[in-house]
Amino acid sequence: MKLYIQNMLDLLGEEQVKTELNKLKIPFGRIADGMIDLPQDLNQRKHNKLKNSLLPYGLKLHDTSKVILVEKIKVAIKEMLSYADGLQVLSYSNYLSLKLRHDYTYLANVFSKVNGISIQQYIIQRKIERVKFYFSTSDISLSEISYLLHYSSVAHLSGQFKKVTGLSPSCYKHIISERKGSLIIG
Incomplete structure (x- = not known):
């Protein structure tokens, strides 16, 4: 064991x-x-x-099967967010349940016990990381990013972004562009 x-x-x-x-x-x-x-x-x-x-x-003790399940949840979430094309067919809970063949409530309970945060909080963190990635690698607008990541509105995305990072998206994007500028000059 x-x-x-x-x-x-x-x-x-x-x-x-x-x-x-x-x-x-x-x-x-x-x-x-x-x-x-x-x-x-x-x-x-x-x-x-x-x-x-x-x-x-x-120190927290966990059964390895639960840790493995949590890693599978994380991979499924990463897939969901990596291949987002703006056309969300299923809710995250339905997607995870179908993909991992477990009831969502069970998945959510195991995830939060092992990780200390909810699946929803984890998804939000990953989405914000995705927004940062878009800001640093492309020139697409915040409304396009909002659409790609299945946000109900730009305001919703902006609110979550500020809550997670402490900065508004426009402020963050400005900092990124200044850093890019200083790398080119310096």
């Missing part, structure tokens, strides 16, 4: 996990890259004890 530990970034985290596993008398193999190899499945009681013992250290 493999378990995934979110936020296990350093050797200190690995040592803390080893200490907790030893305290709970849970046999383990390799611990690396946020993964714990266990020679046997944990019963629910031991799983909960381990999970609770790691929380004070900012």
